[in-house]
Amino acid sequence: MLVVPRAAPASIPSLDLAELRRSCRSCALHALCLPASISSEDLTSLDAIVRARRPLNRGDLLFASGTRFQSLFVVRSGSFKTTLEMNSGEQQVLGFHLPGEILGFDALSDDVHRCSAEALERASVCDAPFAQIDEFAANVPGLRRQLLRIASREVVKDHEHLMMMGRRQAQERLAIFLRSLSQRYRNLQRAPELLELPMSRHELANYLGLVVETVSRMFTRFEELGVLRVNRKQIRIVNFARLDELAGDASQDIESEAC
Amino acid sequence: MLVVPRAAPASIPSLDLAELRRSCRSCALHALCLPASISSEDLTSLDAIVRARRPLNRGDLLFASGTRFQSLFVVRSGSFKTTLEMNSGEQQVLGFHLPGEILGFDALSDDVHRCSAEALERASVCDAPFAQIDEFAANVPGLRRQLLRIASREVVKDHEHLMMMGRRQAQERLAIFLRSLSQRYRNLQRAPELLELPMSRHELANYLGLVVETVSRMFTRFEELGVLRVNRKQIRIVNFARLDELAGDASQDIESEAC
DNA sequence: CGCTGAGTTGAGTTTGGTCAACAGTCGTGG
DNA sequence: CCACGACTGTTGACCAAACTCAACTCAGCG
Structure with missing residues (x-):
């Protein structure tokens, strides 16, 4: 199983474009992400879909609650928090997200983000446009299953949070x-x-x-x-x-x- | 939109086999369930997959934490609670489930039920064997999307529970x-x-x-x-x-x- | 009719919340 | 470089919401 080879520093001093553009195939987080159960050829196609994004700074929003859902995001470096905002203005922190985790699954229910994701430090993500992922999933049973697997893991994770609360x-x-x-x-x-x-x-x-x-x-x-x-x-x-x-x-x- | 035509009685006095065998197509919960976004022809095929189950009595387990996952279940009548058991023996109630809701999504992460579902009163469910659902989903984009939609709704629901806690x-x-x-x-x-x-x-x-x-x-x-x-x-x-x-x-x- | 288990009520305790003061860190700008 | 202010985190004193324990009521059932 391929994972990050060394401890990531707390802040990324220089994240150049070459680094950003490396493919899913060579991504050190490979085994933790979407492609986990996908064959080698399929992985190449997935590479074409998933794009790296410009890094975010502390406090930047990856997506905001209420905005239109378009992509799932994979944390590449840094970390995020997801929060739910209520009418009263108070917010509830739903989770903290480290590299390899996927954000945006709560938005699949009605194509609108139901929580916000904010970078806790300088961070970078991969952007996986869902329309293309979904299209691709039609032909790749492994990906179809993997998407559900990840969504389900989200549920399990929330159950653990609930147990703690x-x-x-x-x-x-x-x-x-x-x-x-x-x-x-x-x-x-x-x-x-x-x-x-x-x-x-x-x-x-x-x-x-x-x-x-x-x-x-x-x-x-x-x-x-x-x-x-x-x-x-x-x-x-x-x-x-x-x-x-x-x-x-x-x-x-x-x-x-x-x- | 088709929904249940009248208030369901708290306890089902006589739930005969004919009632149990009625198809998804005619099910009053139709619009609330899996088939929501599926075409008429596809719905007929789904009918062949989904089976009604013998009713459960109060206290009966629909599935137990740790057991192998095989099917998703749709609540037809009555109600359920889902619980998480910890090593210490205490349990956390994760949710209460009314007709039209789907149980078992937490098990998609590794094909093992991660919580238990228990009938709170006399209740009946539809049984949707996942292997067949998944196979079917390959050819029906609507179903594929719908499965993710429901999984995502599960996440949203848990987030609301967390906010309350x-x-x-x-x-x-x-x-x-x-x-x-x-x-x-x-x-x-x-x-x-x-x-x-x-x-x-x-x-x-x-x-x-x-x-x-x-x-x-x-x-x-x-x-x-x-x-x-x-x-x-x-x-x-x-x-x-x-x-x-x-x-x-x-x-x-x-x-x-x-x- | 009494038994059991669920639910309610009361008295006293405790955990964690509130309010306030203070300390340490960071960033900005002189 | 240091001074300043803003912010984050820590500590203390006090308070109250919810917990614990116990008694009691009520419904359902053999």
């Missing part, structure tokens, strides 16, 4: 989140004990269904308990076993891949 | 739930002010991320406020405007279709 204590929530993020780092071949949180405390608190002060206190407590070393957004997990205990048995049999 | 007060949560359920009744051509809750207080509390006592107190409070008339599982909404206020502005532009 349902009657869990603050410290369990944070522990579950950190454990899950660590696992995703592992999947990306990044050091699982060294987390570089791309989101603010406020965004994290919102995702966890807590206020920022509570999250802050939990980080302090975890440090006192000898579970973490915390330096602003750099988190080092020093005791995985203890972190698992703090997360409770609030897990399913299989580790989550996304958050 | 994130930092909302107990009374807001219950109000949001009741309003959404009322809307779903309306979609089914049932009286939107007269709710027959098929779930126990315990199950409802779990879904809302609360304890049963809190839910009970909220029902009492809503009754005192003149918003509801509560008689065990019969709920009558007597003041929709006030219910909307209690739900806060915690809603999106479009009403939820599922829960």
Whole structure:
């Protein structure tokens, strides 16, 4: 299985056009993305459809809630948050998205984006125009199945988020989140004990269904308990076993891949 | 648009085989289900694939978490809950499902059911073997698109659940739930002010991320406020405007279709 | 008719929210 | 380069919403 060969730096200093234009075939995220179950010839055709995009800066919107859906996006580098905005103006953070993850599936229901996606740091994506993907899917059973597989994974991921939000204590929530993020780092071949949180405390608190002060206190407590070393957004997990205990048995049999 | 012609009774007194065998074409839920965007000829072929199932009794499992995925199920009558079980034994209620809704999409990610579905009352479903659906989808663009549409709707529905779980007060949560359920009744051509809750207080509390006592107190409070008339599982909404206020502005532009 | 389980109500406790002060970091511009 | 201001994050004191525990009511059922 092909994955990113080394830890991606937190910020991409120079992402040149040649880098942007490399094909799906050579993309290091290859195995994590859409083409996962597609034959070699088909992959070449898919290459023609999927285009790299100019990088986004921190705070840039990849798409906004309410806008017309046209493409699915694959995160290539950096990270994103997806949020739901309510009439009152408050927003709910739905997830944080790392390289290899696909954004936009919620819009397939009626061709309108139902949430917004915002870059948390300098980031780049691949753009997969859905009309062409769909057309292509007619002839490629593997792609058809893969699209549903990814949509379904989205559902599974949300179910895990719901489980975390349902009657869990603050410290369990944070522990579950950190454990899950660590696992995703592992999947990306990044050091699982060294987390570089791309989101603010406020965004994290919102995702966890807590206020920022509570999250802050939990980080302090975890440090006192000898579970973490915390330096602003750099988190080092020093005791995985203890972190698992703090997360409770609030897990399913299989580790989550996304958050 | 064809939908159920009259309010379905809470319990089905006699569901004979003839009833069970009626085709998708004549199914009153027609417009709500899989075939929604499929041509007349194709619908006939789909009929050959989808089969009605023997009815389930309260407490019966339609499918269990961890078992092999084979079919999608369409609720014909009655209702279901889906739940996630964690290692500790506690469970999280993910949703309640009324006629016309499709169950099993979370299993498309790896062909294993990731949650369990249990009948809340006497209920019946249609069974759509996925292998055949998928094969069929190769030739019918409408079905292919529709499958993704439904999977996506599942995601949107979960996002609404997450929004409700994130930092909302107990009374807001219950109000949001009741309003959404009322809307779903309306979609089914049932009286939107007269709710027959098929779930126990315990199950409802779990879904809302609360304890049963809190839910009970909220029902009492809503009754005192003149918003509801509560008689065990019969709920009558007597003041929709006030219910909307209690739900806060915690809603999106479009009403939820599922829960 | 009593048993069981579901639901309600009350009293007391606790977790996490609110409000406020403070510290540290970053970016801007003199 | 440093000074300033804005912003993010941390900490403390206090408060309240929801949880826990317990008693009690009611409906359904053998």
